[in-house]
Amino acid sequence: MRFRRLIGEAGWAALPPAVRARFAKRLGGGRTVLYAGEIVECRMSRIGRLLAGLARAIGGPLPVSRDIWVPAAVSVTEDPASGGQFWTRIYGRRRGFPQVIHSIKRFAGPTGLEEYIGSGIGIALRVEVEGGALHFLSDHYFLSLFGRRLRLPRWLEPGRMRVSHIDCNHGWFAFVLKVGHPLLGELVSQTVLFRERAEPEE
Template sequence: MATVWREAMVEREPTQGGFERLLGREAWLALPGAVRERFLRRIETGDCVTYVGRVVECRMSLAGRIFAQLARIVGAPLPLGTDIGVAASVSVTSDDGRINQYWTRQYGRRHGFPQVIHSAKRFAGPTGLEEYLGYGIGIALRLRVAGGALLFEGDHYFVRLFGLRLRLPRWAEPGRLTVGHRDLGDGRFVFSLDLAHPLLGAMIHQSAIFAEPA
């Protein structure tokens, strides 16, 4: 049965320092300095930081392909194809440099228009960090560091309706989402996305290499 709770009105935390608080000081300092700098970067209202690169890996099982197509109903947040070598970009903006970050990811395709994915991150909810995909659907995230990479791991999915936050039961979840950020040096980093289901196994894997803006 879905869990229902009403969000309390609390002071929302600036993006600067929020990642360190969630990780803990020791884990935060275990990250490469370049990663810490990216996630400490303050983006003022009206500004935009854009990283450009290319998709280097993309694999999907049959179940992953079906689910990615079904997810188009809520804005297509997952890769729709397995093209590699195509251009990719990530643009990050903010509502006031403090609270919400808006992410726009664009992936080229061999045929047809590029795929564009929108999401928003906010320091809120029971895990302290949530990503909103649109249509009231979101993912509560937990952070950890593994092998020098910063990992955003899905804790649970939820839907927001009329001021209520409805947590999806485990059996209704599409799988465990893990997003990774690993520094390569020289201003480059790997952004990876993995979706795995407890019964269907690995469904989607995508990784792209991006570079810091000049």
């Protein structure tokens, strides 16, 4: 119930039952949760495409293709070392291999939730409920180096990130990623529709 603690009882009660069920799961014992779907929207400005290309040096956390109606999949497993979660996202492309994005969500830091995206770079996230949806908002970026946590100044941040989990009924939900900059406007906007894959019966 770690996400429940982050948003409080009122926020938790405002979420649809399907969203509460997804974010109440504990993934111990080697369990993996799988989501499959397709990318239905992806927009990137020129600067957004440049940012996505540069970000490949730290693991490529942003989409690098604007292809739509291509497969997408996500797997979530427990990180036994920290009690957090490993997230692996796979985005298909019309040409070439799919893009694979790895990150770790840890329930730590000043906001209670951090996402590590590679090369020591992390994002402190605020979690909010609005309109019956769960939103993950970037609070600040930081560098973890030699056991120290160094907060990046605002002028070094690539933009503000907002990830929304929106229930679409019948087991489907939308994953909406938006990255914007106060001076440069919208850089990246991606919408992916997912549905949880049922565990096979033994």
